[in-house]
Each structure stands twice: as C-alpha cells, then as structure tokens.
Amino acid sequence: MNNPFNFSNFTRQSPKGIFVIYTNLLFKGIKVTWFLLILIIKDFSKIKELGATYFYLGLGAVLLFLLIRAYLTYKNFQFKVENNHFILKSGVLKKTNTAIPFHRIQNINFKQNIIQQIICVFEVSIETAGSSDTEIAIKALSLSKAKALKEIISKNSEFGKEFITNDNSKPFVRIGFLELFKVSLTENHLQNLFLFFAVLLGFYQQIEQIVDSLGKADSLDGFIEAKTNSVSTSFLFIFILLIALIIIAFLSSFVRIFLVHFNLSAYLKEDSFEINQGLLTKKTIVLKKQKVQNITISTNPFKKLVGISFITFKQAVSGEINKKKNKLIRIVGCKKEQVELIKESLFSVDEIENSEKKFSNNYYKRRLLLITFSMLTVLYVVLYFILNETTFLYSLILVVPLILFLIIKKVKKRYYKITDSMLLVSKGVFEAHLTYLEIFKVQNIKMKQTIFQERSNVTDLILQTASGKIKIPSIDIEDAIKIYNHTLYKVETSKTSWM
Amino acid sequence: MTDFFQNIAVTTLPDITEIKFKNIDKNYLKVILISFLLIFSPFLTGLILLDQFVFPEEIKENMIFIYSGFIVLFVYGLLHLLLGLPKRKYALREKDISYKSGLFVKKTTTVPFSRIQHVETDEKPISRLFGLASLSVYTAGDSSDDLEINGITIETALQIKEFISIKINE
Known part of the structure; x- marks a missing residue:
C-alpha cells in the first residue's frame, strides 16, 4: 500500500x-x-x-x-x-x-x-x-x-492485515429515519423518564443552591408549594400531568436515540466492524472482532413485535467497569437477519442455539419469592402502623399477582446453554438479554455458595471476563463443577490470544 | 521448584474437586487476633469514655444492654474469624492457582496462569512480625475481585510468585 x-x-x-x-x-x-x-x-x-x-x-x-x-x-x-x-x-x-x-x-x-x-x-x-x-x-x-x-x-499490528477501507462496500446494517423512529418508540420509556428526572433534579438542586446563596430561596419554595397544592386538589391536573409525563418520556427517548444513533450504518469487514453514527457528533468506530470479549443481544416485547433488537459489544476494560460506559458499543434496531450475520461472523452459533436450555435450580425461584414477600410483609406492617387503617390492604389484590408474574417472568428468562466452546447466558424480566461468550476468553472463575445454597446442592457460578462479570445464579452443583472444570481446561489449553 | 509444590498436571480435564488444598500458615491466627483487637479496642475505649463523661442518666441506666450488645458483637466477630480460618485454603496446579474461603458464604476461585497480568507479594506490618506475607494475583478487567492469599510464609509467597512468573513467560 x-x-x-x-x-x-x-x-x-x-x-x-x-x-x-x-x-x-x-x-x-x-x-x-x-x-x-x-x-x-x-x-x-x-x-x-x-x-x-x-x-x-x-x-x-x-x-x-x-x-x-x-x-x-x-x-x-x-x-x-x-x-x-x-x-x-x-x-x-x-x-x-x-x-x-x-x-x-x-x-x-x-x-x-x-x-x-x-x-x-x-x-x-x-x-x-x-x-x-x-x-x-x-x-x-x-x-x-x-x-x-x-x-x-x-x-x-497483528490484526487487520487486509484493512481495505472500501467506501463502495455496502453496509450490512443501515438504520434510516423510520427505523430509528421505531427504535425510540419501543425504548424502555420508564427508564428514560427516571433518567430525565434525575437530570432535572440535579439541575433543580444546582439552581436552588445558587438561588439560596443569593437569598431568594423563599420565593422559589413558595412557588413550588403553591403548585403542589393545586395538584393535590385537582384530578384534571393530575391527568394532564400524566399525559405530559408520557410525552416527556417519549420525547426524551427520541432525542437521546436520534442524537447518538442518527444515520447509523455498520460495515462488516474481514476482521472488524465499522460503525458510523451520530447527529451532532459523528462517530466512526472500528471494532476488531478479536478484541470483542462478549456480545449481548437484547430485546423487549415491543421491539419483538416490530422485529428488532439491539446488540451490545463489550471490549476489555481496566479499572472500574461503570466508569467506562462509553466503551460499550451498541448497534440499535437490528433485524433478525442482521443479528444472525453479526453472530455468524464472530463465532459459530448453530451448535449453541440448538443445545438444551438449562435453567437455574428451583432454589432460585424460592429465594426470589422469599426475599420479595418478606420485604413486602415488612413494608405493609410498617404502613399499617403509620396509617393505622386497613383499607390500603386491598391493594394487595393487585400487588401480589403482579409480583408473582414478574418473578415467574424473571425465572423463565434465567437460563444458560453451553457447548464445547461457547456459553450463552440469558436474563431479564420484560427485556431479554442474551450474552454470548467464547469460553476461552474467561479471565478467572469463581464458585460462591451460601450455607442455604449448600443444603439445596446449588451454587452461583461467576465467570470473570476482561469486560466484566457474567453470573449464573443457583445452578446444580454437579453442573457448576463440570462448567468450572471445562472452562479451566479451555482456557489453559487455548493458544488463541484473548484480545 | 516444580517438585516443591507437587503440582498436578493438567493433561486431561482438570477436576477442581480432586485438588488437595493446602491450609494457610498457623501463625496467621495470631495476626488475625492482634488486628482484631487493634480494631476493637478503640471502639471499646470510646464507649467507656462516652459512658463516663458524655451520656446522660437515662442512657446510663441501660448501659448494661449496650455493653452486652458490644460483647455479643465482639464474640460473633471473633468466632467468625476463628472458625473461618481453617476454611482458607489454596492450591497450585500445573496451570492455575486456586483459593477457597468462607464460613457462611463459601467461595472458590481459580485463576489460570495464562490470564494473569501481574503477581504481587505484600508484607503488612503485623504479618511481618510473624514472617508472613500475602500474595495477590491480578487479571484483566475489573481487578477488584481477583485472587488474594493472606497468611503464607514470606518464603512460600516468593516461591509461588517466582513459579508463576516463570509459568507466565513460558
């Protein structure tokens, strides 16, 4: 060249x-x-x-x-x-x-x-x-x-021997305006709303602090108090507020998605992906396949309905994982074929997808039930002593089935599949996250067992990779030991570099 | 060197359940006791001082409960440490190092040599009095949760470190 x-x-x-x-x-x-x-x-x-x-x-x-x-x-x-x-x-x-x-x-x-x-x-x-x-x-x-x-x-360097930036090559994923619209429509709006309020709250506190130092705190407080009073008196107002909240939730999803992922296009190359996206700040990311530690494919019921999911690529990080959120590389709005293509290009997935689902032991469900219901009992007892009336107990008719439903959903999504070279871990409640990991990329492995778990012959298995932990909770101890030994064998005999 | 640790070769599938784990040094008991007392005695002194000079009468009447609560906490902490001590074990094999610990929550960790970024030995002040050291092993990624073996003799620590260093560079 x-x-x-x-x-x-x-x-x-x-x-x-x-x-x-x-x-x-x-x-x-x-x-x-x-x-x-x-x-x-x-x-x-x-x-x-x-x-x-x-x-x-x-x-x-x-x-x-x-x-x-x-x-x-x-x-x-x-x-x-x-x-x-x-x-x-x-x-x-x-x-x-x-x-x-x-x-x-x-x-x-x-x-x-x-x-x-x-x-x-x-x-x-x-x-x-x-x-x-x-x-x-x-x-x-x-x-x-x-x-x-x-x-x-x-x-x-040893990667990219044939690094031909061919501008004519066709992107295998191109997310247009309409698709992006679909993506933002099916976002987790509740989460976005919380995010929005967190930002707003921070903003408000900042303003309050400054206003406070200027000695004008009373007027602002008075203003807000007057507003909240009128809220509690008027149902119509609450209704309007609710609508406003929904609009805010949608809008914040739209803004966020469009800012980050505008004009997303991804190219597949021999040993890397190239991803272009962004509205105000255009970003081109070149991601070497070899350096990908694991990928997670996530979807939720709405996204499933329109047939899209998003893929998160995780690379090696050092230090605290949370501080490096920007190292997560995400392709949103992938259709099924595109997801298949990405998986296919990284590792052979046929075998793992066709192998048997293994669920966490029943102990996992029992523990979830025990913990949530004892917390619920405590909450209601405390509420009873504060309110000193029993009418609110009727809410249990709604709350208990809801919690049961959520727990069953969570337990159903908690499974793993394993083959000779790959591990697939699934988790989620409404959303489903499937993490694909090549076993030889594990850094170290840990078994954790409480005395209660010991009585039920189950254990937590924690696989540490260079991009964070992958936990499989409460699986049968024989299976855990098998995976433990197999993982070590794979890591210790592998000649391939993990990054 | 290799004979010293009696390593089990990984020729076929390694089996974690068949490893012979070694206990940590007996002297570490003393280290634990001393550090435990060093941490607890300031609290006790503080409590006594508060009792003598600060607390009003209403609290002083119930001092017996506070002291007994304190003693229960003390005994529990001590027992937890003492009973947990024999559970702390380590093992070296041809290609990995393992560590077990925990009384109520049992943990077993194994780090393959091929993934180790670096090895460190530390001699903390109290441990040094008894000729003990600790060995830490770091891998890539979130390094807060890697493997650390406390309470082995300085010679052993250095030997293991040397052994791992050789293995890494192989």
Whole structure:
C-alpha cells in the first residue's frame, strides 16, 4: 500500500486544530460558568454603568489567553510512528511523552463534532485496554491523513492485515429515519423518564443552591408549594400531568436515540466492524472482532413485535467497569437477519442455539419469592402502623399477582446453554438479554455458595471476563463443577490470544 | 521448584474437586487476633469514655444492654474469624492457582496462569512480625475481585510468585 504519509518524523495535526482546541476551551469555559454568565447578561445595564470598557477588556483578555493556550497546545502536540509504537509528545507546562505499542491499541475511532464537521477535519481517538490516561485524541486531522494513520497502525499490528477501507462496500446494517423512529418508540420509556428526572433534579438542586446563596430561596419554595397544592386538589391536573409525563418520556427517548444513533450504518469487514453514527457528533468506530470479549443481544416485547433488537459489544476494560460506559458499543434496531450475520461472523452459533436450555435450580425461584414477600410483609406492617387503617390492604389484590408474574417472568428468562466452546447466558424480566461468550476468553472463575445454597446442592457460578462479570445464579452443583472444570481446561489449553 | 509444590498436571480435564488444598500458615491466627483487637479496642475505649463523661442518666441506666450488645458483637466477630480460618485454603496446579474461603458464604476461585497480568507479594506490618506475607494475583478487567492469599510464609509467597512468573513467560 503506498501511503502518502509515513509519520516517521514528528508531525503536528492540521493547523485547523487550533480552532478546534480553541472552541473546545470556550465550550468548557461556558459550561463551568454558565450561571455567572446568565447573571452578567441579566444585569448588563448595571455593568455598563460601572464601566463597560473594563468589562470588554477583561473579556478580551480571557479570549486572548484561551487563544494563546490553544496555540501552545497545538504547537506542543506532536506524534509519530516508530518501531510499531505510536509516540506522542504533548503538554504546554507539563510535558508528557507517551508510547503505545500497536498491539495494545484496541481501536481507532473517527469523530466529528459540529465544528469539526464545518471545517472538514476528523478527530482521531486511539483507545487502549489500559488505564484511561493512555487514551489519546488527536483533535484535527484531514480525512486522508486520518485514514493513513489508521492504516499504518492497523497494518503493522497483528490484526487487520487486509484493512481495505472500501467506501463502495455496502453496509450490512443501515438504520434510516423510520427505523430509528421505531427504535425510540419501543425504548424502555420508564427508564428514560427516571433518567430525565434525575437530570432535572440535579439541575433543580444546582439552581436552588445558587438561588439560596443569593437569598431568594423563599420565593422559589413558595412557588413550588403553591403548585403542589393545586395538584393535590385537582384530578384534571393530575391527568394532564400524566399525559405530559408520557410525552416527556417519549420525547426524551427520541432525542437521546436520534442524537447518538442518527444515520447509523455498520460495515462488516474481514476482521472488524465499522460503525458510523451520530447527529451532532459523528462517530466512526472500528471494532476488531478479536478484541470483542462478549456480545449481548437484547430485546423487549415491543421491539419483538416490530422485529428488532439491539446488540451490545463489550471490549476489555481496566479499572472500574461503570466508569467506562462509553466503551460499550451498541448497534440499535437490528433485524433478525442482521443479528444472525453479526453472530455468524464472530463465532459459530448453530451448535449453541440448538443445545438444551438449562435453567437455574428451583432454589432460585424460592429465594426470589422469599426475599420479595418478606420485604413486602415488612413494608405493609410498617404502613399499617403509620396509617393505622386497613383499607390500603386491598391493594394487595393487585400487588401480589403482579409480583408473582414478574418473578415467574424473571425465572423463565434465567437460563444458560453451553457447548464445547461457547456459553450463552440469558436474563431479564420484560427485556431479554442474551450474552454470548467464547469460553476461552474467561479471565478467572469463581464458585460462591451460601450455607442455604449448600443444603439445596446449588451454587452461583461467576465467570470473570476482561469486560466484566457474567453470573449464573443457583445452578446444580454437579453442573457448576463440570462448567468450572471445562472452562479451566479451555482456557489453559487455548493458544488463541484473548484480545 | 516444580517438585516443591507437587503440582498436578493438567493433561486431561482438570477436576477442581480432586485438588488437595493446602491450609494457610498457623501463625496467621495470631495476626488475625492482634488486628482484631487493634480494631476493637478503640471502639471499646470510646464507649467507656462516652459512658463516663458524655451520656446522660437515662442512657446510663441501660448501659448494661449496650455493653452486652458490644460483647455479643465482639464474640460473633471473633468466632467468625476463628472458625473461618481453617476454611482458607489454596492450591497450585500445573496451570492455575486456586483459593477457597468462607464460613457462611463459601467461595472458590481459580485463576489460570495464562490470564494473569501481574503477581504481587505484600508484607503488612503485623504479618511481618510473624514472617508472613500475602500474595495477590491480578487479571484483566475489573481487578477488584481477583485472587488474594493472606497468611503464607514470606518464603512460600516468593516461591509461588517466582513459579508463576516463570509459568507466565513460558
């Protein structure tokens, strides 16, 4: 492959990068000081009286300072490729020198936020499985240069020998407007509503704190109290509120889905997937098949009805799993054939899908029933003592069957299938999550057994992978030991690299 | 080296139920007792001080219950540790290391050598008095839950570490 750029000497990013860094800095500044800015704009007339020239001078100084900083950041950001290492020098005051061996690089992603889209540059981020400090983002590269860099890195490492970025190749998944609409319609709206309120609550608390410090807390509290009083008196109001909530839930699902997954298209290549998506920030993710630790295929009854599901790819992470949510790569709105294609391309699934479902022992159901019903009893006893009346007990007619229904659903979804090389674990209540794992990718294995489980001859089995734990609760001890031994055998005799 | 640990070779399917687990060092009992007392005595002193100087009469009348509650907690904690001690066992095989523990919740963990990222030995202050150390093994991913063996002699810890290091680089 003749490459116009060879990166053997230290190179800087495109000079347009100064602008990208500058706008980034500005955005960050605004994000931190947004409330202050609102106050300034509100009382601008007062500032004018005090002397507008000083204000403009100050503002100019800040802007100039940021510009100089952006320039210096650009000037000091240099990278090159040497001996199968990506080498980066950066830092204005604190100089850092990073070298990443190619085989450690997990994927190379292209990203474009609005500004980068306008000035036609790409952000290239290089992800590793190591700590987050070694994650590198080159803010502005031209498309040809970005592609060249990706090619060099992927060509020289053991993966991607034939990394042909063929723009004419057809995507195997393309999610258009209509499909995306379907996806957002069938989202878990309840969850989105909670998310929305969590954000709102955080926002409200922030405002309250600031208002509080300004000594205006009473008026705001009074306002909200007046509102809540009218809520409790009017049924119509509650009805309207309910409708509003539903609309909010739907809207927040739409906004979220459209922002992240707009124009989603996925390409299947010999040893990797390429996924493009995003509305404001366009993102291109290249995912090496070998580095995928496990995949989860999820659906819920609504999605099933329209025949779609979403796939989550999990890669190796280090440190705390939760902090790296962004490492979860998701393709939403896959049709059945597309799901099959993805599974097929990663591993052979026929055998595992046709093998026998093995459910958790009855102990699992008994424990769920025991725990939920004892909690329910405690709740109702406490309620009884607080309310001191018995009418609310009628709600049990609804609550008990509902809980039973949920538990039966949960137990039914809790099963696993195992073959010589693959493990399939299913879980969920309404949603169904099927996790496919190649057994040799297990990092370590654990059996956990309480004394109650011991009496029923069952045990929990926990398989630790580089992308998190997979738990199979309360299965028969003989089966657990068989899986335990088999997993160890597979891991210890495998010659294939797990990432 | 290999003879020292009497490793069981993994030629066919390894069987976890047939491994001979080794107990941790007897001296670790003393380490546990000392650290347990070190943790509990500040609480006791605090309680006595509160009793003498801070608590009003109403609480003082019921002091007997508070003290007995404290003693029950103390005895329970101690018994849990003492009875749990013989349950802590480890084993090395040709290709993996295993650790068992737990009185009420029994755990068995096995880490294959081929997945180990690094091995660490620690000599904590009290353990060092009795010539003991701990051995931790880390794998990729969420490393909070990997394998740690407390209470083996420093020599054993170093030998295991050396053994694993050789195995990793094979």
